[in-house]
Each structure stands twice: as structure tokens, then as C-alpha cells.
Amino acid sequence: MQANLDMTGLPQLMSTVEGLRTLSQAQLMTAAAAVEESCRATAEDDVPEELVAELEDTVRDFTASEAIEYLPVEVGRKQFALYVGAVIMTSLMTVTFSSETADGILGKFLELSGLVALVMVAAEKAHDRVTVTSTSTSTEANSDGVSDSPEDS
Numbered sequence: 001m002q003a004n005l006d007m008t009g010l011p012q013l014m015s016t017v018e019g020l021r022t023l024s025q026a027q028l029m030t031a032a033a034a035v036e037e038s039c040r041a042t043a044e045d046d047v048p049e050e051l052v053a054e055l056e057d058t059v060r061d062f063t064a065s066e067a068i069e070y071l072p073v074e075v076g077r078k079q080f081a082l083y084v085g086a087v088i089m090t091s092l093m094t095v096t097f098s099s100e101t102a103d104g105i106l107g108k109f110l111e112l113s114g115l116v117a118l119v120m121v122a123a124e125k126a127h128d129r130v131t132v133t134s135t136s137t138s139t140e141a142n143s144d145g146v147s148d149s150p151e152d153s
Contacts (some may be wrong), residue, residue, distance in 0.1 A: 023105060031109040033142035035085060047122040055084070056110030062129060077127045084123040089116045 023031070059080060062068070068076045092112045 015019065025043045027105075031113070034110045034113040035089075035116055035120070038113045039081075039120050042114075042121045044121060044125055047118060047125055051119065051122040052126045056122050056130055058084070059126045060122070063127070072106040073131050077124055077131070080127050081120040081123040085116045085120040088119045089113075092116070 062080050062083070063076060068079060073080070088111060089109065092115060
């Protein structure tokens with residue numbers, strides 16, 4: 001079986017990523033602050049349930065990764081939201097890009113930060129739902145007297 005990958009958008013994506021590299025540290029901090037502010041301003045109730053549900057499988061894959069296995073849940077939650085936000089921001093900028101100047105990149109980033117914040121809050125909400133469900137299932141299994149520990153055998 002041979003897979004066919006559609007690479008038509010790859011040059012634009014690479015151009016967008018390269019454009020992000022041209023931003024100064026101050027511009028990157030401004031962009032990050034805008035997304036962070038948008039996240040704080042986005043209430044969990046504003047997030048569509050369908051979006052949260054769509055992210056749940058991605059959370060399961062992400063939390064199963066060995067790379068974050070030993071991180072505290074809150075750190076994993078934030079990393080997942082940042083990962084999703086970065087993917088969404090890059091995708092949105094690739095689709096809507098109109099100016100290759102640093103000011104144009106920053107302006108577009110600020111313009112799209114509200115959409116990215118919504119998805120990041122949804123990602124955090126999905127992470128909470130999946131990790132709380134996983135944790136409570138493990139706790140319930142261990143509270144019925146059955147232990148997963150080989151020492152108890």
C-alpha cells in the first residue's frame with residue numbers, strides 16, 4: 001500500500017515558519033503575551049463541547065507519550081495546550097498570510113490570538129477530562145482491593 005501525501009501547502013508553511021524566525025525577541029514576547037491574555041479572557045463555558053470532544057483522542061495520545069510520562073499533570077496540561085496552540089497558530093497563519101514583513105507577521109499573530117486561545121482552552125479542558133477520567137478509573141480499580149503492584153501478589 002502506497003500513501004500519497006498532499007504537499008501543496010508545504011512551501012507556504014515553511015515560509016510562515018521562516019517568517020516567525022525573523023521576529024525579534026520583543027515581538028515574540030508581545031505575541032506570546034497576546035495569546036496568554038486571550039487565554040485568560042476565554043471562559044471554559046465559551047468553548048464548544050464538540051471542540052473539546054474532538055481533542056480527547058489527541059490528549060490520550062499526548063499523555064501516553066514517554067516524553068511527558070513523569071511530568072506533573074498540570075505541566076502536561078499546559079504543554080498540551082501550548083502544543084495545540086502552536087499547531088493551530090501556524091496553520092492559521094499559513095492559510096491567512098498576507099505580509100512577509102515582521103510587522104505583518106506580528107499583526108497577523110495578534111489578530112489570530114483569540115482563535116488560538118479558544119482552542120488552547122479547549123485543549124486544557126479536554127486534557128482535564130481525559131486525565132481526570134484516567135486517574136479516577138485507576139483509583140477506583142485500586143480501591144476495590146485489587147492492586148496492580150507485583151509486591152502485593
